[in-house]
Amino acid sequence: MDAVGLWTLVRFAHVTGAVLWVGGQLALSLVVLPLARRMLAKEARADFAAAAGRRFGILTGALFLPVQLGTGWTLAWHKGVTWASLAEPGYGRTMAAKLGLFAAVMLAAAAHGWAHSKGRPELARALAVASLVGSLGVVLLATALPAT
Numbered sequence: 001m002d003a004v005g006l007w008t009l010v011r012f013a014h015v016t017g018a019v020l021w022v023g024g025q026l027a028l029s030l031v032v033l034p035l036a037r038r039m040l041a042k043e044a045r046a047d048f049a050a051a052a053g054r055r056f057g058i059l060t061g062a063l064f065l066p067v068q069l070g071t072g073w074t075l076a077w078h079k080g081v082t083w084a085s086l087a088e089p090g091y092g093r094t095m096a097a098k099l100g101l102f103a104a105v106m107l108a109a110a111a112h113g114w115a116h117s118k119g120r121p122e123l124a125r126a127l128a129v130a131s132l133v134g135s136l137g138v139v140l141l142a143t144a145l146p147a148t
Contacts, residue, residue, distance in 0.1 A: 013069035
Protein backbone atom coordinates (compact mmCIF):
# COMPACT_ATOMS: atom_id res chain seq x y z
CA MET A 1 0.00 0.00 0.00
CA ASP A 2 1.32 3.43 -0.91
CA ALA A 3 1.97 6.02 1.74
CA VAL A 4 -0.66 8.67 2.24
CA GLY A 5 0.35 11.52 -0.03
CA LEU A 6 -0.56 15.17 -0.35
CA TRP A 7 -3.41 14.58 -2.80
CA THR A 8 -4.94 11.95 -0.56
CA LEU A 9 -4.91 14.46 2.30
CA VAL A 10 -6.47 17.17 0.12
CA ARG A 11 -9.20 14.75 -1.03
CA PHE A 12 -9.68 13.66 2.60
CA ALA A 13 -10.24 17.28 3.67
CA HIS A 14 -12.70 17.76 0.78
CA VAL A 15 -14.67 14.61 1.63
CA THR A 16 -14.60 15.37 5.37
CA GLY A 17 -16.00 18.85 4.69
CA ALA A 18 -18.83 17.33 2.65
CA VAL A 19 -19.51 14.77 5.38
CA LEU A 20 -19.74 17.50 8.01
CA TRP A 21 -22.06 19.63 5.85
CA VAL A 22 -24.44 16.87 4.74
CA GLY A 23 -24.18 15.02 8.05
CA GLY A 24 -24.94 18.23 9.92
CA GLN A 25 -27.99 18.84 7.77
CA LEU A 26 -29.21 15.28 8.33
CA ALA A 27 -28.53 15.39 12.08
CA LEU A 28 -30.38 18.68 12.47
CA SER A 29 -33.30 17.59 10.27
CA LEU A 30 -33.74 14.03 11.49
CA VAL A 31 -32.60 14.12 15.12
CA VAL A 32 -32.12 17.52 16.74
CA LEU A 33 -35.09 19.55 15.47
CA PRO A 34 -37.69 16.75 15.81
CA LEU A 35 -36.60 16.27 19.42
CA ALA A 36 -36.76 20.02 20.02
CA ARG A 37 -40.30 20.09 18.58
CA ARG A 38 -41.33 17.28 20.88
CA MET A 39 -39.55 18.29 24.08
CA LEU A 40 -39.44 22.10 24.17
CA ALA A 41 -42.13 24.71 24.64
CA LYS A 42 -43.00 26.69 21.52
CA GLU A 43 -40.98 29.80 22.49
CA ALA A 44 -37.94 27.77 23.59
CA ARG A 45 -38.20 25.65 20.43
CA ALA A 46 -38.13 28.70 18.16
CA ASP A 47 -35.15 30.19 20.02
CA PHE A 48 -33.31 26.87 19.97
CA ALA A 49 -33.95 26.28 16.25
CA ALA A 50 -32.80 29.82 15.42
CA ALA A 51 -29.63 29.43 17.51
CA ALA A 52 -28.83 26.02 16.02
CA GLY A 53 -29.38 27.33 12.49
CA ARG A 54 -27.29 30.42 13.15
CA ARG A 55 -24.43 28.34 14.55
CA PHE A 56 -24.57 25.90 11.61
CA GLY A 57 -24.60 28.87 9.22
CA ILE A 58 -21.56 30.43 10.90
CA LEU A 59 -19.67 27.14 10.76
CA THR A 60 -20.65 26.79 7.12
CA GLY A 61 -19.33 30.23 6.20
CA ALA A 62 -16.23 30.09 8.38
CA LEU A 63 -15.17 26.48 7.88
CA PHE A 64 -17.14 24.43 5.36
CA LEU A 65 -17.19 26.80 2.40
CA PRO A 66 -13.50 27.78 2.55
CA VAL A 67 -12.44 24.13 2.89
CA GLN A 68 -14.74 22.93 0.08
CA LEU A 69 -13.84 25.74 -2.29
CA GLY A 70 -10.12 25.56 -1.58
CA THR A 71 -9.77 21.79 -1.75
CA GLY A 72 -12.21 21.52 -4.66
CA TRP A 73 -10.32 24.07 -6.73
CA THR A 74 -7.00 22.42 -5.84
CA LEU A 75 -8.24 18.94 -6.78
CA ALA A 76 -9.68 20.24 -10.06
CA TRP A 77 -6.40 21.98 -10.87
CA HIS A 78 -4.47 18.79 -10.07
CA LYS A 79 -6.82 16.78 -12.30
CA GLY A 80 -6.31 19.29 -15.13
CA VAL A 81 -9.92 20.50 -15.20
CA THR A 82 -10.45 23.63 -17.28
CA TRP A 83 -13.56 25.65 -18.04
CA ALA A 84 -13.58 24.07 -21.52
CA SER A 85 -13.25 20.54 -20.14
CA LEU A 86 -16.47 20.99 -18.12
CA ALA A 87 -18.40 20.73 -21.40
CA GLU A 88 -16.81 17.40 -22.36
CA PRO A 89 -18.78 14.15 -21.90
CA GLY A 90 -18.05 12.02 -18.87
CA TYR A 91 -15.91 13.58 -16.15
CA GLY A 92 -16.31 17.16 -17.37
CA ARG A 93 -20.10 17.18 -17.53
CA THR A 94 -20.42 15.31 -14.25
CA MET A 95 -18.13 17.86 -12.59
CA ALA A 96 -20.10 20.72 -14.17
CA ALA A 97 -23.35 19.25 -12.86
CA LYS A 98 -21.80 18.85 -9.39
CA LEU A 99 -20.58 22.47 -9.39
CA GLY A 100 -23.94 23.78 -10.60
CA LEU A 101 -25.86 21.80 -8.01
CA PHE A 102 -23.41 22.86 -5.28
CA ALA A 103 -24.01 26.52 -6.20
CA ALA A 104 -27.79 25.96 -6.12
CA VAL A 105 -27.51 24.25 -2.71
CA MET A 106 -25.54 27.16 -1.28
CA LEU A 107 -28.12 29.62 -2.64
CA ALA A 108 -30.97 27.55 -1.16
CA ALA A 109 -29.18 27.40 2.20
CA ALA A 110 -28.61 31.17 2.21
CA ALA A 111 -32.23 31.78 1.19
CA HIS A 112 -33.34 29.43 3.99
CA GLY A 113 -31.55 31.64 6.52
CA TRP A 114 -33.12 34.75 5.00
CA ALA A 115 -36.64 33.23 5.00
CA HIS A 116 -36.24 32.12 8.61
CA SER A 117 -35.07 35.59 9.68
CA LYS A 118 -38.07 37.18 7.91
CA GLY A 119 -40.57 34.96 9.73
CA ARG A 120 -41.51 32.84 6.70
CA PRO A 121 -41.39 29.33 8.19
CA GLU A 122 -43.04 27.49 5.28
CA LEU A 123 -40.60 28.96 2.76
CA ALA A 124 -37.67 28.36 5.15
CA ARG A 125 -38.67 24.70 5.53
CA ALA A 126 -39.04 24.20 1.77
CA LEU A 127 -35.62 25.76 1.18
CA ALA A 128 -34.06 23.59 3.92
CA VAL A 129 -35.48 20.47 2.27
CA ALA A 130 -34.27 21.66 -1.14
CA SER A 131 -30.80 22.28 0.29
CA LEU A 132 -30.67 18.84 1.90
CA VAL A 133 -31.91 17.00 -1.20
CA GLY A 134 -29.53 19.01 -3.37
CA SER A 135 -26.64 18.22 -1.01
CA LEU A 136 -27.38 14.52 -1.38
CA GLY A 137 -27.37 15.06 -5.15
CA VAL A 138 -23.93 16.68 -4.93
CA VAL A 139 -22.67 13.64 -3.02
CA LEU A 140 -24.19 11.32 -5.63
CA LEU A 141 -22.46 13.21 -8.44
CA ALA A 142 -19.18 13.23 -6.47
CA THR A 143 -19.29 9.46 -6.18
CA ALA A 144 -19.57 9.26 -9.98
CA LEU A 145 -16.21 11.03 -10.38
CA PRO A 146 -13.04 8.91 -10.41
CA ALA A 147 -10.81 9.40 -7.38
CA THR A 148 -7.64 10.11 -9.38
